[in-house]
Amino acid sequence: MKNRLLTCASVGLALLTAVILSSCPQTAWGVSGDDPNGRAYSFTPIAFLNHPAPGGGNFINDFEPYGLQNNGGLAFAADVSTGEGVFIGHAGQISQLARSGQSAPGGGTFGAGDLGRIGLNSGGDVVFGFILDPFTSPIGVNSGFYRFSHNNQVLSAVAKPGDPAPGTGGGTFRGVFFNTSINNQGEMVFAGIVGVDACVFCAGADIAPGPPGVDGLGLGTGLFRADKHGKLSSVVRPGDPAPGGHTFDWAANGWINDGGDIAFGAHVAGDTCIDFGVPQSAQIFCAESVYLKDAATGAIQSIAHQGHPAPRGGTFRLAFGPVVNNAGDVVFIGNLTPEPNDVDGSRNYGVFLFSRGSTTAVAVPGDPMPGGGKVLSAGLSDSTYHVNNRGDVSFSATLDTSLNGGGVPDTGVYVFSKGSVRLVARTGTPMFGTTIENLGAPGFFTTAPTVQAGGIINEAGQVLFSATLADGRVVLVLATP
Numbered sequence: 001m002k003n004r005l006l007t008c009a010s011v012g013l014a015l016l017t018a019v020i021l022s023s024c025p026q027t028a029w030g031v032s033g034d035d036p037n038g039r040a041y042s043f044t045p046i047a048f049l050n051h052p053a054p055g056g057g058n059f060i061n062d063f064e065p066y067g068l069q070n071n072g073g074l075a076f077a078a079d080v081s082t083g084e085g086v087f088i089g090h091a092g093q094i095s096q097l098a099r100s101g102q103s104a105p106g107g108g109t110f111g112a113g114d115l116g117r118i119g120l121n122s123g124g125d126v127v128f129g130f131i132l133d134p135f136t137s138p139i140g141v142n143s144g145f146y147r148f149s150h151n152n153q154v155l156s157a158v159a160k161p162g163d164p165a166p167g168t169g170g171g172t173f174r175g176v177f178f179n180t181s182i183n184n185q186g187e188m189v190f191a192g193i194v195g196v197d198a199c200v201f202c203a204g205a206d207i208a209p210g211p212p213g214v215d216g217l218g219l220g221t222g223l224f225r226a227d228k229h230g231k232l233s234s235v236v237r238p239g240d241p242a243p244g245g246h247t248f249d250w251a252a253n254g255w256i257n258d259g260g261d262i263a264f265g266a267h268v269a270g271d272t273c274i275d276f277g278v279p280q281s282a283q284i285f286c287a288e289s290v291y292l293k294d295a296a297t298g299a300i301q302s303i304a305h306q307g308h309p310a311p312r313g314g315t316f317r318l319a320f321g322p323v324v325n326n327a328g329d330v331v332f333i334g335n336l337t338p339e340p341n342d343v344d345g346s347r348n349y350g351v352f353l354f355s356r357g358s359t360t361a362v363a364v365p366g367d368p369m370p371g372g373g374k375v376l377s378a379g380l381s382d383s384t385y386h387v388n389n390r391g392d393v394s395f396s397a398t399l400d401t402s403l404n405g406g407g408v409p410d411t412g413v414y415v416f417s418k419g420s421v422r423l424v425a426r427t428g429t430p431m432f433g434t435t436i437e438n439l440g441a442p443g444f445f446t447t448a449p450t451v452q453a454g455g456i457i458n459e460a461g462q463v464l465f466s467a468t469l470a471d472g473r474v475v476l477v478l479a480t481p
Helices: none
Strands: 018-020 028-031 040-048 059-068 074-080 083-090 093-099 110-114 126-132 143-149 154-159 173-182 188-195 219-226 232-236 246-256 262-268 289-293 300-304 318-324 330-335 349-355 358-363 375-378 385-387 393-399 411-417 420-426 434-439 454-457 463-469 474-480
Touching: 040 059, 040 074, 040 420, 059 454, 059 463, 059 474, 074 110, 074 474, 083 110, 083 126, 093 110, 093 126, 126 173, 126 188, 143 173, 143 188, 154 188, 154 219, 188 246, 219 262, 232 246, 232 262, 232 289, 262 318, 289 318, 289 330, 300 318, 300 330, 300 349, 318 385, 330 385, 349 393, 358 393, 358 411, 393 454, 411 434, 411 454, 411 463, 420 463, 420 474
Parallel strands: 173 246, 219 246, 246 318, 349 375, 385 454
Antiparallel strands: 018 093, 028 040, 040 474, 059 074, 074 083, 083 093, 110 126, 126 143, 143 154, 173 188, 188 219, 219 232, 246 262, 262 289, 289 300, 318 330, 330 349, 349 358, 375 393, 385 393, 393 411, 411 420, 434 463, 454 463, 463 474
């Protein structure tokens, strides 16, 4: 098949350091036993932990898969011996874009690591947030938003601390928050932490610039857009009107499609602030609801809101991390825990799809999965789910089975397409001379889906994820149908 990656490839990044994996990638097969068509996936290793990383040292701890092009090009973050780095490439060749300790464009030094999801478009342009030295609380303060241009091979700062912030309230950027996105026109979205006066935008009303607990910080978190030339505009800032007569007090986690529609997560004043016990002085955050902003009209639509009914029963305790495709389909994760104090970060999360005006459940706790087991919980972190332009949804899940014993649940990665779910890989799937132990890296795995295990899907149906193998190796792998 033309999409199968069976040969070594090059990304040709003349200005970047590259590392070549030994020989061509291996290929192994895995088959979903419940797939009536017997469709299979070939597995191609991209990189292994404890192997050399571009720029020196080894990959350590974990891989964080974030972006996958239709030609198999990819973007990911990984810990390295000297901190953390941002990487791009293909099977056979990986290149480094940024690493802790390097000078950052626009000033400063890259510090503790990247900030969540890396954006990658079909042309090879990449966007990401990165913490600068010194590390400053709340998290994201003293961080910048950066773009790598594939055309001129240059990494530049789009927004950095001290730059003017657009939108009502003005002020300057103090940093950026987690997760970024870039579309094929080069338009970007990112969450910015801005310095604001408590009432500069509220016409004298006593409204704080963000969630409860940030009043004394003089900070707020909003969502911002940059065009292909880097010109900034505001998408949503604290104090902006929200659907239903509400007021936004926090916004982040944006995703922009090729038409300029932006899906994002946000919290509104008056809703319960679920902060998972982390004080606002450490992280400006309230668990969010999901919204979609129409590029043509500027109208903002509520997709899934705290306290509203969820498909197939239950109530959304929270909904987060939306991804929108070019058809306007939005995939997101929702928590269905009924009790306010029982959101423990490991249970009752499902995958949901908003399409053509209605929301359906892709996979929720209790659903049987191909290959065995029922869903305990969907993946909890960014890039453990995705939707391509055909409407195929990839996702990871923790299962109620335990092939390896000890009460540690199995994990799997799946694709939902045309109303049915098929298995990509799960605990016990044969791979590279052994089997999968669990998705992601072992150091992050307890009773919940692993941090940044992946599950990104492209138009060819390829899926990017990471896995720990039964022989102890940890691999970033591309599955090709």
